[in-house]
Amino acid sequence: MAGSDKTSPLVTSLDVARETNVSQSTVSLVLNGKAEGRVSPATRELVREAAARLGYRPNVSAQTLRTGVGKTLAFAVPDIKQPFFGEVLVAAEIAAREQGYSVLLVDTMTDPLWSERLVGMIRGRMIAGCITYSPDAEAEARFVDVSDRVVMVESDTPALSGVDLSIDAAMKSVVGHLTDLGHRKIGHFAAEYPKLTFRNRRVSFLAELERVGIKTNPQWHVASTFDIDAATEAAKRLIETGVTAIACDDDLLAGAAYRAARQLGLSIPNELSVVGFNDIEFARLLAPELTTVNIPADTLGREATQRLLNKLAGKAAPSKRTVVKLRLIVRQSTVRPRTTEF
Template identity: 40%
Template sequence: MTADKTPPSITSVDVARRAGVSQAAVSLVFGGKAAGRVGKRTQEAILQAARELGYRPNNAARTLRSGRSHLVVLAVPDVSNPYFAAALQGAEQAARQHGYAVMLTSLRDEQDWRQAILDALSAHSVDGFLIFTLYPPTEDISAALEGKAILVDATSPAHPSLLLDIEAGMQAAMSHLLQLGHTRIAHLSAAIEADTFYLRRKAYQGALSAAGLPIIQAYQEQAAFTIASARQAARQLLEAVPAPSAIVCDSDVLAVGAYKAARDLHYAIPEDLSIVGFDDSIIASQLDPELTTVAIPARAIGEQAFLLLLAALERKPVPARSIVPLELVIRASTTGV
């Protein structure tokens, strides 16, 4: 991320003149203090004027004055996943309205966590964190994040969580396949240690049991979040005897691997094999046939997560848990048997 640069001749006074407002209003907007004090239309006019003039606030000076950087980090396990890209867009849109910026980073091992969180907080270069599909790995990191983090699609007693109704989403996917007459349903799961994927597996197995169907180990495979890994795991599923008639995947990325494996083995989708994804990312509508998938409103989640974090940073009450409902979007990758 590059530092903000503003031509020396462009100041907050120029922005105020262009927008037809007071300099105080401009300061409130770019200081993240506009809520309840500056009307929405006025905020939009100020931001539009700033864009037209190429104005950016002097973040270094503002940090020295307020003790806050107005930068938050959106931390994810995989920056290449389209779901996280959409969540970033939503968070950025909300952040701009409050004078904040959002930076995307991936966190994997302990060293990543320490550099991205402990170092950033101690240097006052970051105000807070939106942590997606992860949870703080150690007590010291969790303690440092107190009041400065929102967990998304993960839970911790120490931090507020924005939870997706994962179980209901997977149950909807399974009910759809069962209603189509599928009894040999495989599960291509993500090989990541996270609550969200445990819940998907639990809901998959629960739906089979509720339908009086056996839970077959050969119909369950894990894959890393890459198309190549998913393709290999899906091939193993399809080589089971008897082969599954449907595969439900933990993400749209894994579903792409399932599509490729099906075509490797000359399966027609959906005539020979129905496939269901999870996310409803841009991938879903680009596949042929288009993918039936559990829709996660990623942009709305990014926006809501940022607003929760902003409330926490401003010492306002934040619910311990908020739930986002999910729904199944039925497209052409599923059919009856």
């Protein structure tokens, strides 16, 4: 009837079962993420496609009443303004959604009580569990009693990490690429944050320079936050030391190095080679496009989420942490240095 304000009837799991000609229990197993080893991959795909086509949405309130636990995961990251974490979160959200969960994002930089709040939410069954990215030792200690519902990524205590990055291999690639081009005055533009991941980048960078016999200079190392003005000024100081190439801890710092070079009247890559870290979309918006270390955000987000969901399902955790492989993407921001240094 025209003008009717009636809402569409709620699509139930029984509707999905009728659509796919399978039992309602089979649909429930698939949509609740419990079908692995119990329902064939073809049937799982059939059920998911039908649920999406019909507009099925899980009844979260009913699930919470039945299980006593909310179907929400928390993902705690150091800086939600960082584009990289947005990419990781999207991957985590998709992986969680496939098993009937949603993801809550938490910024640990702006909330000094974040770990206490999350532990309280886990104990109060407001959330099922959480993933914490680069937690410090103090936060790690708070999660001890709920460790069966927590996965740590790049933890300050390596033994507690469920997922880590292959930082050593990445820095070997960066230094190898620059030295193969002929660079000997290589600066390091570090991220000024008290996180193990950045300390590891510095240690790995220096170790690789020493391994290949390249001398360094304390002046060829500067650190900055991601504030664009502060980072630009720090990059200027580094460039003015006479380095011919800069390895940056982050693509945003590399962007600041581009800005500093432009203000100093230098061209990239002819007068200064720059390498970033993360490979966010921003890296290809720079001119020239940035040579950078790619962190596969999709792999990272999915692996961390799946580890947590496996924990919550009572599955045995892998005996070893997952080390996500990084790779150097060579674009146009690195070339051989000029014979006459500026």
